[in-house]
Amino acid sequence: MPKNKTHSGSKKRFRVTGKGKLMREQTNARHYLEHKSSSRTRRLASDQPVASGNVKAIKRLLGL
Template identity: 45%
Template sequence: MPKVKTHSRAKKTFKVTGSGRIKRYKAFKSHLLSKKSNKRKRHLRGSSMVSDANLNLVKRMLCLR
């Protein structure tokens, strides 16, 4: 049986918290920011948790299952 490899981008993108939940950062904050309002950019700051719909996919990429 071959080794199970972690998805390289996923290990740089997601962090596992102490309670076992997975933290992610918001998208759409990298470029083309001049057309976005200050309120929209402010709400894109910070982090949030991975939703339940995507949790199994992210866990599989991180080899947590």
């Protein structure tokens, strides 16, 4: 049987940590940053873990 392909959009949006946890970027951190406070932009810069209800579906898209 042929190998399954990784979903291209998902591999750009999610990353897997060393322990296997799925991480995602936060929204609202791309543009119009000049009117957002510095504390807000620093908070948005950090990655967040994927919600537990979505982990199974995302792992399937990533081929894990």
